[in-house]
Amino acid sequence: MEQYDDLYQRWRNNLYFASLLVASFTLFLQIIITFCFLEYVPGTIELPTSYYILLYIYLPSALNFSIVIVGGHIKDSDRFSDAFKNYSSILVLSTEFFVIACARNVFTFTITLFVIPIILTLMYSNKMMTNIVTMISFAYMLISSYVAVLGSRTRDLLYLIEVFIAFSLILGCYIITNLLIDIEIKKKEIIKDGAFKQLQFEELIKCDPLTGLHNMAAFYSKLEVMINKGVRPLTIAVIDIDNFKIVNDTWGHDKANEVLIYIAAQLQSGCTTLGSVFRYGGEEFTIIFPEVTIEEAKAMVETAQQNIYNYQFESMPGQVITFSCGIASYTADSFSAHDFFQIADKIMYKAKLSGKNRILVE
Template sequence: MDNESINYNRYRWNRMLLNGFWSILVITVVLECLYLTITEVPTGQFIRAYMLKPSAFQFTTLLIAETGLRVLRGKYQDYILILTSAVLAFIIVFIHNSINYLLLALFLPVMVSIFYFQNKKLLFALVNTLSSLFLLYWTNDFIHQDITLIGLTTISVMFCVFSLVAWGILSRGRELLNHLKSYFESNQQLLVKTIWMDKLAKTDALTDLYNHITFHEYFERLIDQHEQNGLPLQLAIVDIDNFKHVNDTYGHRAGDAVLKSVADLIRAKVSANDFVARYGGEEFAVLFTDKASESAFVAVEQIREEIAKVVHEAFGGKPVTVSIGYAEYTSGEGKEHFFNRVDTALYKAKSTGKNRTIVALDPHQLENQSQLA
């Protein structure tokens, strides 16, 4: 998680805690109003001593905390909130010193510190709790008289024991967080590995183009799209001329360099919606999906001409040429028949001089030829 996210979450939780402290003030005022109806203390004295004075102290404390939350950044906000909870608890217990069980309110800072999952903040909270307890003992006459030193020691030990339990909760929480983090990182690594393996399964390692298997998967889908939605679809099969001579004369390393160069040139000449694959050996297949037949043919010719212009250092500074078979899909033709038409056109280009593009006869012309034969 980045620092910006951490700071945002810290401020959000601190804001929630501070809102909770405001709620304590409101609840305290409501309870005092209820006590006002049953107390034997004179009304004026009760309002001054138990309502106005403590509410003013609490309100001032919360205003200071609000200012600190807006002015301070990072971990200092956390310490301000812990200290605020200690002051609020001290005021409540000091005013209502006759209610012994309210001493438990002094444990509020420790409870607040649990939100931060940090031992040093838990320790800071415990110090605040014990400091409030001893300050109350020495400054509040009623508490000083009501609680013996043994009782004070017992309460202090109880607070320490409760804090030890809180420390155990924090340790267990951090252990779970580390486990969750480890689990998340493992899943992330597995996802990356899966994506990488999927890419390796679908692409040719040398040229980084799609491979033979992936070509046929997309080929079938695109034909389905054509049959259902009339998607324009053309196929070009590109074969490097005399490639065996390149390997035999200059070695396979030179042949690999030529293959990569030709692959990069083809990829550079097609659009984002077109599909390029290394079909096998020195053959490449290009599926055009967003062009009219004339535009696709122009792109094919540009590919052929551009390849013929490039010289290859690995090939002794000579260029290579390609022969291409090309055709547009005819509705109802089927994948196998379409591919064979283009492959036949490629064979014709290779056998009639190479470095040329032959447009395959459409199915009707092939049918007429077979009838004449």
């Protein structure tokens, strides 16, 4: 869930604002209703005015704003987990609606407000949260209905029918919400599976099918990252097999491929503890050595060079394989990855011109 942390934080902030708005709007509405009753329908309120105001304005508003304050404290506190904060953001609204339903049970529609928190659990795509919020909503609805029955609606059959309808609405909302969460979870799984396959495809594109090494595109991509991160020292080696065309013409493509595979394996064996090996193209290989000096890189390449020189290919009796190598270290921040490669590549060609089977450094 880490990738959604910022999004959930914004949702919690929005829900906190919504809960504050509900508390404020409810207070305003209660004042308006009370004023209208007292001013235009005198005698409707049977209780003493001060007691009515205390019971239906002060007490519900105090409870609602207290709930909002507690919810805001939980939202901003580091003592609580994000999962707990997510639950709190929904339950604050549920509890506010419970206070409203108890205080204003004369308006039957108030018990239908409990469908709202259930729907809001869709934001978190959490079926456990939906189940818990639904159970709490049912409990709140039953308690608020019982409070209404204890009041002036003891024998109101119509009210009981309305409660049953509200119960059915909450149950239907719960079922639909769970179905929508299932759909959302499946969509996320499809997206995740598609992203994974895309990564696999991109990785496949970056790989040389013969040697299993990453290719030129991957080389430049990684080198660019190392340069931009400021990795220093940063050393690269450019390797070219000597007389590979003669090997290919003499022994054929299959035998030449064996040479490429063996050299790739030797370079990986000798250099991958501190470097990354790439097949640049044809008979050319490159190695990136992050935080490795030229001297350290040269020592590793020399080990691989010696192993390759001493190896006898059974299918090519008497054939000796050598390579020429140029090694350079990144010294100027203005160099691009391609410029850096060109420096090492030129050193490698100097090694070839000076007799081959050599390793030259910058």
